[in-house]
Amino acid sequence: MRGSRGFTLLELVIAMTVFSMITVALYGVIAMGASAAGAGERKTEQARRFRTALGVIVRQLRSVAPMYVSGDEDEDREARPYFLGEGDSLEFVTAAPQGPYAAGLALVRYWVEDGQLKMAETPYFLAYDKDGLEKDAE
16 A cells, blocks of 8 residues: 555654653753742742841831930939840840830840741830820820
8 A cells, every 4th residue: 555645653653752752841841940930939038028027127226225224323324225135136125116006115135046036025115105195184
């Protein structure tokens, strides 16, 4: 059958093998691209969180408040910033608190625990106090 048109079994097997190899290569490229995109998003989110935390820390450090530390015997002494730093912690009083009322002074402490930066804030002096305002109005 010299005049018949068609492919031999060997030609079909070779064509399917080439098609399969191209498909596997494309899948690898797509999987690698998806993995790189996920890693890029994680790094971008981590960088955003770092910038936000650094902005808060810088703002609080720029607003370190001079104050007298209790126990000062020399009353004529000038108020100086309360600032304690160690290898893995930092403690100071700031005029830029992050708490819910976010006004007045706050004692802020940063420390590193298990490779993570932690923060604790204690109100030291509130610029306005709802209970105090109500008592003054009476």
